[in-house]
Amino acid sequence: MTDTHAHYLIVGSSHAGREALAAIRMADPKGRLVMLSREGRMPYSPTILPYVASGRSQPDRVGLADAEWFTENAAELVLNAQVVAVDPAARAVRLADGRRWTYDKLLLATGAEPVVPPVKGLDRVRYHVLRTLDDALSIRERSTQARRAVVLGAGLVGMHAAETMAAAGLDVTMVEMRPHVLAEYFDPKASALIRQTFERHSVRMMMGRRLLWAMETVPGSCRLGLDDGTELEADLLLVAAGVRPAMAMLADSGITIDKGILVDDRMRTAAPGIWAAGDVAQARGFLTGVPVVNGTLPEAVEQGRIAGMDMASDPDLIPYGGGIPLNTYGFFGRHAMAVGTAAVPEGDGIETVTDEGNGQNGYCRIVLKDNRLIGLAAIDRVMDAGILWRLILRRTDLSPVRQQFLSHPLETARALMSRGWR
Amino acid sequence: MPSQDTIRFIPERCDGCGDCMTACAKAKGGASRISIVGSGGGGWDIALCRQCGDPKCVANCPAGALDKHYGSGIVGWSQDLCVDCHLCTIGCAYGGIVFESAAGHVQKCDLCDGTPACVPACGKGALEHLSAAARLHETHADKEDLFVPGLSACQGCNSELLIRHTMRRIGRNSVVAAPPGCIPGMGTVGYNGQTGAKMPIFHPLLTNTAAMLAGVKRQYERRGKDITVVALAGDGGAVDVGFQSLSGAAERGERILFICVDNEGYMNTGMQASGSTPFGSWTSTTPVGTVERGKSTDGKYLPQLMMGHGCAYVATASTAFLDDYHTKLEKALAASRTGFAYLHVHAPCPTGWRFPAAMTTEVCRRQVESNFVTLWEFTAEDGLRFTHAVDRPRPLSDYVGMIGKYKHLGNAEIERIQASVNRRVAFLKGFCRQPSAAE
Ligand SMILES: Cc1cc2nc3c(=O)[nH]c(=O)nc-3n(C[C@H](O)[C@H](O)[C@H](O)COP(=O)(O)OP(=O)(O)OC[C@H]3O[C@@H](n4cnc5c(N)ncnc54)[C@H](O)[C@@H]3O)c2cc1C
Numbered sequence: 001m002t003d004t005h006a007h008y009l010i011v012g013s014s015h016a017g018r019e020a021l022a023a024i025r026m027a028d029p030k031g032r033l034v035m036l037s038r039e040g041r042m043p044y045s046p047t048i049l050p051y052v053a054s055g056r057s058q059p060d061r062v063g064l065a066d067a068e069w070f071t072e073n074a075a076e077l078v079l080n081a082q083v084v085a086v087d088p089a090a091r092a093v094r095l096a097d098g099r100r101w102t103y104d105k106l107l108l109a110t111g112a113e114p115v116v117p118p119v120k121g122l123d124r125v126r127y128h129v130l131r132t133l134d135d136a137l138s139i140r141e142r143s144t145q146a147r148r149a150v151v152l153g154a155g156l157v158g159m160h161a162a163e164t165m166a167a168a169g170l171d172v173t174m175v176e177m178r179p180h181v182l183a184e185y186f187d188p189k190a191s192a193l194i195r196q197t198f199e200r201h202s203v204r205m206m207m208g209r210r211l212l213w214a215m216e217t218v219p220g221s222c223r224l225g226l227d228d229g230t231e232l233e234a235d236l237l238l239v240a241a242g243v244r245p246a247m248a249m250l251a252d253s254g255i256t257i258d259k260g261i262l263v264d265d266r267m268r269t270a271a272p273g274i275w276a277a278g279d280v281a282q283a284r285g286f287l288t289g290v291p292v293v294n295g296t297l298p299e300a301v302e303q304g305r306i307a308g309m310d311m312a313s314d315p316d317l318i319p320y321g322g323g324i325p326l327n328t329y330g331f332f333g334r335h336a337m338a339v340g341t342a343a344v345p346e347g348d349g350i351e352t353v354t355d356e357g358n359g360q361n362g363y364c365r366i367v368l369k370d371n372r373l374i375g376l377a378a379i380d381r382v383m384d385a386g387i388l389w390r391l392i393l394r395r396t397d398l399s400p401v402r403q404q405f406l407s408h409p410l411e412t413a414r415a416l417m418s419r420g421w422r
Numbered sequence: 423m424p425s426q427d428t429i430r431f432i433p434e435r436c437d438g439c440g441d442c443m444t445a446c447a448k449a450k451g452g453a454s455r456i457s458i459v460g461s462g463g464g465g466w467d468i469a470l471c472r473q474c475g476d477p478k479c480v481a482n483c484p485a486g487a488l489d490k491h492y493g494s495g496i497v498g499w500s501q502d503l504c505v506d507c508h509l510c511t512i513g514c515a516y517g518g519i520v521f522e523s524a525a526g527h528v529q530k531c532d533l534c535d536g537t538p539a540c541v542p543a544c545g546k547g548a549l550e551h552l553s554a555a556a557r558l559h560e561t562h563a564d565k566e567d568l569f570v571p572g573l574s575a576c577q578g579c580n581s582e583l584l585i586r587h588t589m590r591r592i593g594r595n596s597v598v599a600a601p602p603g604c605i606p607g608m609g610t611v612g613y614n615g616q617t618g619a620k621m622p623i624f625h626p627l628l629t630n631t632a633a634m635l636a637g638v639k640r641q642y643e644r645r646g647k648d649i650t651v652v653a654l655a656g657d658g659g660a661v662d663v664g665f666q667s668l669s670g671a672a673e674r675g676e677r678i679l680f681i682c683v684d685n686e687g688y689m690n691t692g693m694q695a696s697g698s699t700p701f702g703s704w705t706s707t708t709p710v711g712t713v714e715r716g717k718s719t720d721g722k723y724l725p726q727l728m729m730g731h732g733c734a735y736v737a738t739a740s741t742a743f744l745d746d747y748h749t750k751l752e753k754a755l756a757a758s759r760t761g762f763a764y765l766h767v768h769a770p771c772p773t774g775w776r777f778p779a780a781m782t783t784e785v786c787r788r789q790v791e792s793n794f795v796t797l798w799e800f801t802a803e804d805g806l807r808f809t810h811a812v813d814r815p816r817p818l819s820d821y822v823g824m825i826g827k828y829k830h831l832g833n834a835e836i837e838r839i840q841a842s843v844n845r846r847v848a849f850l851k852g853f854c855r856q857p858s859a860a861e
Contacts, residue, residue, distance in 0.1 A: 015481070015484075018481075019481055022476075022481075026476075045484030045485070046484075047484035047507060047509070048484045048485050048505065051485070051505045056505060057485065057503070057505060061486070061503060062484075062485060062486060063486055064484075064486060297482060297484060297509055298482050298509060298512045298513065301478070301481045301482055301513070305481075326512055327509075327512075328507060328508035328509055328511055328512060328521075329507075329508070330505075330506035330507055330508055330521075333526055334523075335508060335521045335523060337508065337511070339512075380523060382520060382521065382522070382523070383511075384469070384511060384514065384517040384520065385508070385511045385512040386478075386511055386512050386513055386514040386515050386516075386517075387514075387515055387516075387517060389512060390515050401462075411459065411460065414457075414459040414467075414469050414517050415459055415460055415461050415462050415467075416462075417515060417516075417517070418459050418461040418467035418469075419461065419462075420515075421467055421516060
């Protein structure tokens with residue numbers, strides 16, 4: 001046994017890795033447990049970054065786990081340890097600086113990294129992405145000098161960032177090639193409500209537009225050309241056009257990958273002794289049965305827990321039920337949430353019931369199939385997202401309470417769930 | 423993980439009035455953090471933070487704004503650190519953390535720093551603030567566990583729990599006797615030359631436990647040593663076969679503590695009836711068939727007999743009320759320095775009584791809440807005092823209905839047990855010291 005051998009080796013120190021670590025320690029208090037992180041900082045969540053960029057959250061107060069936590073869990077955190085290669089046959093990983101770690105069981109929880117679309121001239125202008133704390137700090141610094149910001153992409157990253165920049169007093173424009181914001185979570189009507197709120201807060205929302213070229217004007221600033229001929233000036237350009245799983249280190253490993261690292265319902269990869277969880281993993285989709293990269297924080301937690309339990313042979317493990325889209329979203333003091341396939345159109349056995357609250361009292365769209373809930377999106381309504389998630393995963397039959405559910409989803413969902421509370 | 427305070431909800435008592443919610447909203451200013459839920463069929467439940475041991479809301483928080491405090495047990499929320507992403511609400515299956523638009527952020531129960539406002543506001547007794555486990559943990563967690571791991575008690579048996587608590591408290595400066603029964607059967611006195619306890623422990627005969635302990639104690643006293651001497655006997659070893667030596671030792675005022683762990687029968691030898699087995703119980707010697715309908719006579723109530731022995735201290739206990747047990751154990755240990763102390767602890771047996779192993783504590787609780795088991799203590803000077811008087815007892819069927827050994831009983835038989843329970847409570851009340859005219 002060497003000092004660079006771990007019984008459990010976890011790569012990545014964010015939600016999936018942290019949850020796996022905790023789960024391993026619940027079942028196995030002893031086996032040596034080492035977490036490798038590419039970062040030079042203590043663990044933090046990417047989700048917090050828009051708030052670091054805006055100054056609302058202090059970078060030294062966003063820790064997911066501190067040194068004390070690692071001590072309590074008898075685990076070691078190795079910083080500045082970027083894994084560049086995995087050798088499943090030798091049960092070893094190689095780091096960027098040449099160091100090597102061996103393992104009995106390996107978890108890849110390396111998350112995702114931003115995708116930068118191939119736009120003419122983009123590589124010659126200054127632009128930002130938002131995935132690491134350094135990214136956030138550099139946006140924060142730039143915001144103090146910038147006046148005009150352009151955000152490319154109206155997904156969660158872009159929307160969060162646009163809001164915090166607008167709140168910081170910048171003149172913000174969003175460019176999104178799809179017709180709607182947050183299109184993977186919300187149907188067009190709900191999206192429109194969210195978009196209008198941004199517009200009311202003076203964010204320019206340019207939907208259905210594509211960025212064609214970028215060109216530096218003065219150092220740090222650029223001009224952007226869209227497909228409809230519009231030209232925009234930006235002192236701060238944020239590219240939030242999507243993410244892809246961070247799995248470059250698997251290039252020659254022989255591990256099966258597709259859009260992400262393919263895993264089974266115990267988060268096992270095709271290679272013995274290697275698990276993957278979180279944004280890097282491609283696991284079974286609940287509603288389709290087809291493996292998907294989910295890319296949300298709650299799923300990273302869920303998968304991290306399952307991977308950790310399986311690595312430590314915890315007999316209480318319940319295999320993954322499958323992932324569904326999940327999100328809660330606070331914006332400009334309002335609250336939106338989407339659980340399941342809340343954005344799908346009607347038809348093909350899918351029923352939808354929309355309550356637009358007379359344009360005053362929020363919004364709620366319920367999506368049913370065979371009298372079972374498959375999706376629900378709401379804006380400014382009190383809803384227990386966690387309860388709805390479980391009603392979907394349990395395929396709870398709503399026929400006996402269908403009318404109540406449609407008119408009073410909060411109360412009816414609680415009533416259904418309450419049967420399992422004792 | 424330490425034990426923690428919790429709010430208990432008793433659905434049968436809730437009428438959905440919502441007074442708890444009003445009280446919470448008033449105490450916290452804004453929306454209530456406890457929410458009454460119509461659970462269908464006219465029943466009620468509560469959506470409330472369970473202060474989970476392994477909370478998913480905390481795991482889902484990207485901001486470090488939620489935190490499980492392992493001292494108080496409370497899942498705390500920091501407004502300062504919260505960034506209003508509401509991802510915590512996805513983690514919760516209890517409706518325990520909810521976004522409130524009026525407040526503009528999520529809210530959850532924090533147990534009001536140990537005095538929850540909702541509990542006294544409930545006029546129906548449907549909410550209880552349980553804090554005993556946390557207090558017990560504080561006092562006893564650091565004491566050495568003198569019972570070895572890996573003992574082979576049946577799943578769900580509360581004797582192990584009881585013995586661990588007892589041994590922790592009495593410590594190594596003790597001698598324990600465990601006569602034949604489930605307690606030595608699970609390995610307490612050991613197997614193959616290895617003992618199950620980290621203190622001197624021995625295995626007397628079923629008939630002579632109290633007599634042997636009396637001798638042990640006297641010998642130590644003669645040598646000027648103050649040793650705690652305790653019997654851990656079953657009901658067979660106390661109520662029936664061991665009664666003669668127990669009665670004699672009590673009458674002589676031997677300075678020992680005799681604990682009877684009453685599972686209402688000879689369970690380790692195949693569930694035969696004992697003198698303690700209640701009326702109606704199925705056992706292997708009181709079968710249920712076309713002629714017999716389980717035990718045809720009432721059980722013998724030993725704690726009451728012990729009151730007539732001039733003991734220094736007599737008390738009953740239940741493991742669903744461990745704080746009450748610890749208080750009594752304390753008093754009994756003190757009393758055993760001057761005379762005979764007797765504790766009678768009820769031990770529902772999942773294997774022999776036929777109920778699910780996970781339900782033992784609930785069974786214990788219902789025994790007490792239905793008055794089938796009464797919790798009291800007695801000294802000659804102060805008379806009898808109920809330590810957990812039940813003002814609104816549950817119907818006996820709530821308890822009997824959980825237990826397989828009573829499955830065959832009809833209403834008439836349950837009424838007969840109810841009547842004897844009522845008689846016993848009335849009878850015990852007669853031993854309470856009457857307030858004098860001056861009081
Ligand atoms: C700005 C922003 C806003 C978001 N908002 C939301 C939201 O509102 N709701 C939501 O559900 N999700 C949101 N997300 C997504 C969410 O943060 C992720 O789903 C979640 O963090 C995934 O966790 P993970 O542990 O799988 O991966 P990550 O959080 O990506 O962590 C991966 C870790 O692995 C490390 N790592 C990567 N490669 C290597 C390597 N080769 N060697 C060593 N270490 C490595 C990284 O440094 C990182 O610490 C947001 C993301 C961003 C960027």
